[in-house]
Amino acid sequence: MLAGSAAIFALVMLLLLIAYRRTPAPRQSEHRQERFWLHGLGLAFPLITLAALLIYGLVLGETLLPKANENVVTVRAEARQWSWSFGYADAAGLRTQGVLHIPAGRPVDVEITSLDVVHSFWAPRLAGKLDAIPGQVNVLRIEAAEPGEYHGVGAEFSGPGYSGDAFTVIAHDPAGWDAFLRRAQQ
């Protein structure tokens, strides 16, 4: 996307530069100029590039969508001004504050909602962002490839405490995940 954009940008700048550098050609008919500049560069060129880009984006978006999968772990994220509280389908009654525990290498569905204003759940290295809206539950599919700690933030402006509104996602290996759930049940 970046390379394509750079190429288009360079093309426009080049056309602009040449307009100043060249000696004007012998008078072409206005109609022919319109055909080149408007039908060709103005209409056909963006239609073709944009169609390609759009299809690419939709296909990619489709692969990012949550698919039914037996291996899925479901967790719940509740946002408020300015903290995050997490619950776990596999350990009823367990809540963690500011830290979300997930298994690494398995798809995780995060059910996101808010208790007060609009927030947004964003763990940049795990997935894109999805809003936490009061009265509504949005589901985001995330997956951590490796065990470890991942940084997360609230990503919709939510008032004076917004800048420091952060949380941590800890991805466990299978043994660690079992241990976490077991510890919770005690």
Next chain:
Amino acid sequence: MNALARHRALSRIWSSEPGWRGVISTVNHSDIGRMFLLVATLFFLIGGVLAMLIRTQLATPRSAFVAPAIYDQIFTMHGTVMMFLFAIPLFEGAAVYLLPKLLGTRDLAYPRLSAYGFWCYVFGGLMLVFALLAGLAPDSGWFMYPPLSSSAHSPGVNADFWLIGVTFVEVSAIAAAVEICVSILKFRAPGMSLDLMPIFAWYALVTALMILMGFPPLILGSILLELERAFGLPFFESALGGSPLLWQHLFWLFGHPEVYIIFLPAAGVISTVLPVMARTTLLGYRWVVAAAVALAFLSFGLWVHHMFATGIPHMGLAFFSAASTLVAVPTGIQIFAWLGTLWKGQPRLTLPMLYIIGFFFTFVIGGLTGVMVAIVPFDWQAHDTAFVTAHLHYVLFGGFVFPMLAGLYYWLPQLTGRKRFFRIGEMAFWLIFLGFNGAFLAMHWVGLLGQRRRIAWYPVDAGWTAINLFSSISSFVMAIGVAMVVFDIALHALLAIRGSRNPWGAGTLEWAMPTPPAAYNFASIPIVGDREPLARDPALANKIARGEYFLGEPRGDSRETLTVDAASGRPEALVIFPGNSTLPITLAAATGAAFLAALIRAYWIVPLALLLVVGISLRWGWSQHAAAYHGIQNVGRATLLPQAIETDRSPGWWGSAFLLGADAVLYGSLFFGYAFLWTVGPNWPPPQWLSLSVLELAFGLIGAAVAAIDLHAAARAASRSASLWRELLIAFAGAAMTIAALAMALTRAAQLTDYAYGATIFVMIAYALIHAAIAAIMICSLAYRTLRGGAAPPRTSNVNIVRLWTDYAAFVAATSLIATQFSSYLT
């Protein structure tokens, strides 16, 4: 009469009063336009200072420059000021100043309305400036998402300043938009068909139509949110059947078209200035017009791309993603039409052209990053980061400020009659250009590294320090450049030497007059047969001054101009404009009193102020019709035309039609909200429905039908010059019946307003009631004039205007009664 005598006579008729009184009583479009431009520039500087404060805060990590509570006010007001108090008013000012001169006429359609809009803008702007200085400024972001902006989470008066102040300013935008539409369609030089209009007029027409379509959803949203904050009507409260997403839809239904409302006038400036700088004509005029129209249509279909992260179903995302990328096509057509124009001609490297090159550089980058964020997976990451801040500044600064600076330097000789003497402008350009790109190119990068928008501080170890510092320093370089432009313009206005009349060799009519322009613009109204009349006939200016065309002989004290057939430009009627008046500023002050009373919650003052508004409006309407003469008039060149107010469809009728169009969009948005809560809102259905009342329904519908039918009869009677008395009496009775029925329904709906459903139908019925009351007042006013007869008997055109409003009120009463009374049966 020679040219000098004609100039003196016309100047006496058209000039505003001397001194300060002239400022408050002028209705002349050149004055109002200059005042608009000046005030908009002041707000640009205020918004710029706020931007500098933001960059100071972010220059270092863990900044303690201002506390988050103040910082939130600063960035909220930066966005609000730049969008509502700078960009839109600057367009209005440019259009108000330029359009009559480009179109070859003497003033805009409603001179007093221009003044009213200006004063509403000033008073509304002052409210927001006061909030800023008092530390009470809005602090929930310029997008004001509830519940953050609801009373539970923003208890102070801050959010009310936004909702009420911005709505007040929008009154001025709607007024200007109505005026621009009617002026472009009806007030042109004879012979100027739509196809021969200067390209800027096309852009202004499309922009004004977009304002009429785009602003009502936001006005409605602001009214609903203020009702929720002040009286607890829970439109956006999910626990009570509302939805916070309803606000987001209404806001972005306005907010995305807003971007194109800002870009299109700038594109109009480029399409005007660039061909002149290339010593040629615009390549593909019709393609460019079609592209602007297409852009307007598409821009209403992609508001959801601001909500990609709100959990919208994926099919919906695909549709809006496609629409968002498609919008790049008409933009591309315009870019390549401009490049083709440069290739076609022999471009010069003047100062306006320098700014246009700056536009190409920044806007193309902004457009390309725009396509990136239109791709959903990318947006899920980039959304609400500094990347988006950078993108929107490339689009808005590159797409609006650079072209407007080009326009400023292009039209400056026209505005002042002087030529540039000091060469500060070039230096300022390079500071602005380099400063801007330094500040915002860096911001793309830090956004991709994960820096969110609107944060007041970031940690030391985030690794963003150097980029932010660079960005802040660059932004200060840009600010110095802007200050130099201001300095340059001030020097120019005070010290520069007199210039020639048409320094750029342009072909449009605003250069076919002495500069600075006289109050009447054209000593006689030219006949146009070409897109560039001045290029075809360089002697045109002298012929105009010699009075060789229409209305070359001033008569009495009348400010005269012509209206034309909208499509062909065939002259249609003679218009006599009202003269200087303090009614506009008085009416704006009364309107402001109503808004201010609502802001300080002194609700008992609101009806008093509104009564004052109605009274002044009636006086306004009546004072227009004491015309000096009647019947067919000779307008010069052996042409006989009727007076516009003696035709069936006067300018007032056209203005009413456009205003009601915007009003209908507001009403439609209300229905959208009703349907949205019904289908998408959580916690629906409500615990209690409004029960069906056959009495209210029958009374309301019959009354509405009677009023509409009898005004139709009144219009026929007026065209026969027969008495209207009986028809008006029956029509009033019908209106009164409808008012009674709606009032009964309203009291019942008022019991249900602690739930979103009840609150929504309450507003629907109240809306219908207000319109029925307006129709009834108008009918009374007609009846009063019939009774008095004498100097101002109602003409067909008056009756037709009232008929239009009554038809609309009847439609609204019928639809809102049906939609609310049967709601319990719809589940």
